[in-house]
Amino acid sequence: MKIGIIGGGNMGGSIARGLVRSGFMPASDIAVSSPRNVTLDALSADCPGLQVSTDNSTVVQGADVIILAVKPWLIGKVLDEIAPRVAFREQIIVSLAAGVSLSDIDAMLHRYSSSRTLFRAIPNTAMLVGSSMTFLCSDNATPQQVDMVKSIFDALGTAAVIDERLMGAATALCSCGIAYAMRYVRAATEGGVELGIYPHKAKEYVLATLRGAVELLEATGNNPEVEIDKVTTPGGITIKGLNAMEAHGFTTAVIEGLKASSNG
Missing domain, CATH: 1.10.3730.10 (ProC C-terminal domain-like)
Structure with a gap:
């Protein structure tokens, strides 16, 4: 499995560092993008072998799972940027943006593909030490895809799959x-x-x-x-x-x- 993370800040950076430190996967199988070179330099120093880039589209290529670790108000812009490069029938998109529903993301991607697999994930910053409580919900995902995404976040602590209607409560309880x-x-x-x-x-x-x-x-x-x-x-x-x-x-x-x- 290869993972592309768009956004190398608190959440995206914690995911990359946490996955490497836990031994879940080698740094070479993770790619991270950020507009800030200082962020990428810090990630590279912490995780030798990590693939880093200032180009979001580069991170998408070859990734089985694409994690959007950007602020909610940037989701639309980022999706428009990467959508032409995404193989929607093969790649899974996971959004960490609080308050942005699966239907919101689906609407943003509607003109690019009629079939796509989407997840929302709400972790907390304890991912960095392997102790996050993360909640997941999905749309158009197979049981195997759910298991694969859950395994990523289980490596960072504990992950639970819930109905999307509970994501607001789960965010308050564990992320906040x-x-x-x-x-x-x-x-x-x-x-x-x-x-x-x-x-x-x-x-x-x-x-x-x-x-x-x-x-x-x-x-x-x-x-x-x-x-x-x-x-x-x-x-x-x-x-x-x-x-x-x-x-x-x-x-x-x-x-x-x-x-x-x-x-x-």
């Missing part, structure tokens, strides 16, 4: 959600500093605590509330802290943030 998690880490770290712990140590302790919480929930399969109950002794300090957080809108803030992101 990684920023929400980072914000909690920042807030907890600042709280630790206020309590007298040095910043670098506070962050270290917060990350270790979150890692433990995740591993505990994964190992037990329990509802989070079950594990919370185990540490909330009546009249104890944990329940006092939780109540103070809720009094300041903790759960409501999280839910409203997710809804705001989902609504765009």
Whole structure:
């Protein structure tokens, strides 16, 4: 399999680096385009053997899967640029553009081909370390094509195939959600500093605590509330802290943030 990635920024670059670092495929089977030579130079340094170009059409040639890692407002322009070079009956197009539906992409390509295989993928930046939660949906794809695209993103973490109607919610929960998690880490770290712990140590302790919480929930399969109950002794300090957080809108803030992101 050969992959062409249009866009070498945060998402496109993370995919290329992640696939190489995971051992999923050699750098020589990946081509990346970017208008910025400095971006391409950095990718080449990180992934020796990677094919790089400032020409999007060059990246398309010979690729089994074409990944569009560009901003949503650039999708139409990029598709118009590469469409004359795409073998639509053979090549798969995967868009990472949030908010651009499969029907939107299909309409942009209608004049170029009546038969095309399209995917949307919503990953997050943890692709770089092989821990992304990625959601996929497709149009006109065979089970084999779905498996092939899923295997790419499984190499970057965990991938799930869902109905397109859920992509907005999935984007909020996991693509935007990684920023929400980072914000909690920042807030907890600042709280630790206020309590007298040095910043670098506070962050270290917060990350270790979150890692433990995740591993505990994964190992037990329990509802989070079950594990919370185990540490909330009546009249104890944990329940006092939780109540103070809720009094300041903790759960409501999280839910409203997710809804705001989902609504765009």
